Amino acid sequence: MLPFKTLQEAESAIGRSLTTAETIWFNYSANKSDYYLYCHNILFLFLIFSCVPLYYLFLEIFFRKSIQSYKIQPKVNLSLSDVFRCYKVVMRMFILVVGPLQLVSYPSVKMIGIRTSLPLPSLWVILLQLGTYFIVEDYTNYWIHRFLHCKWGYEKIHKVHHEYTAPIGFAAPYAHWLEILILGIPSFLGPAIAPGHMITFWLWIAFRQIEAIETHSGYDLPWSLTKYIPFYGGADYHDYHHYVGGQSQSNFASVFTYCDYIYGTDKGYRYQKKVLQQLKGASNANGEQNGGSATFAKDCKDD
Numbered sequence: 001m002l003p004f005k006t007l008q009e010a011e012s013a014i015g016r017s018l019t020t021a022e023t024i025w026f027n028y029s030a031n032k033s034d035y036y037l038y039c040h041n042i043l044f045l046f047l048i049f050s051c052v053p054l055y056y057l058f059l060e061i062f063f064r065k066s067i068q069s070y071k072i073q074p075k076v077n078l079s080l081s082d083v084f085r086c087y088k089v090v091m092r093m094f095i096l097v098v099g100p101l102q103l104v105s106y107p108s109v110k111m112i113g114i115r116t117s118l119p120l121p122s123l124w125v126i127l128l129q130l131g132t133y134f135i136v137e138d139y140t141n142y143w144i145h146r147f148l149h150c151k152w153g154y155e156k157i158h159k160v161h162h163e164y165t166a167p168i169g170f171a172a173p174y175a176h177w178l179e180i181l182i183l184g185i186p187s188f189l190g191p192a193i194a195p196g197h198m199i200t201f202w203l204w205i206a207f208r209q210i211e212a213i214e215t216h217s218g219y220d221l222p223w224s225l226t227k228y229i230p231f232y233g234g235a236d237y238h239d240y241h242h243y244v245g246g247q248s249q250s251n252f253a254s255v256f257t258y259c260d261y262i263y264g265t266d267k268g269y270r271y272q273k274k275v276l277q278q279l280k281g282a283s284n285a286n287g288e289q290n291g292g293s294a295t296f297a298k299d300c301k302d303d
Helices: 007-014 020-029 034-038 040-062 064-070 080-104 106-112 123-148 151-156 158-163 177-182 184-193 198-215 234-247 258-262 267-278 280-285 294-299
Strands: none
Touching (some): 007 020, 034 040, 034 106, 034 198, 040 080, 040 198, 080 106, 106 184, 123 151, 123 177, 123 184, 123 198, 123 258, 151 158, 158 177, 177 184, 184 198, 198 234, 234 267
16 A cells, blocks of 8 residues: 555655656555555466467467467367366366465565555566566576476376376466475565566566466467567477476476576487478478477487
8 A cells, every 4th residue: 555645745755746657556556455456466367377378279269270380289189178177177276276375475575575665667677677587487497397307296296287298378387286386486586586566576477477378388389479589498398398298307497498408408309409400391291390399209308
């Protein structure tokens, strides 16, 4: 809740006129508690988990022939009932784990200094903080993901997420409840290191989940804006990890590729890409497009 009753009080405290964005924020948040604002995350996550994957489902239903060449595993096609079953499991986990976790984690968010006050951060500050959050999350997630692929971690926890060897957008948050809790740590570390405004925190949660849905979409679409992000892995990169499955010791990174490259855990994927480039003519003749088809992946597994 803002400590100002009027716009004039806010402008007097800040020492300047409010921007349009700050005026909108004041009008919306002035009489709302910080806890109420923080709990917006629950609504945002619900909408993201429910609506963003529909984009890929819509393309698959109405433009199947047009996008078939961009499907990474073209021989795998789930029915609508299979997709709905996945969504029901995700929503059950959302109600039982994700939602309650958001409700009880507010004290830690308050403790690290996530603020709701004016002035709002500049666009450059928001972008810098979001970049920091992605890098911190990606590095810590890499090591947790590698742990989850040890024998105990995979058999007890991570194999639930790998039930989808050909992932779909709705399966991005499909995981064991303990994995959801564990992976909340990397997501929280960035804001803890560089705390910002609540709006930045909202954007971080939203963008990270949208990114996860894209990398699990099963489509390497050429018009995706993420193709212009340096070192970004994307759907093709992560799909290889799912295809190889429990034996995979490759492509652990959640967003970028630098950790896998530095620590040598992308060798299987890079070898596959090399083979695909060499056999590009033959693969196109067989209808395997895009250089990302997992058809050849079984011949390119890590030791």
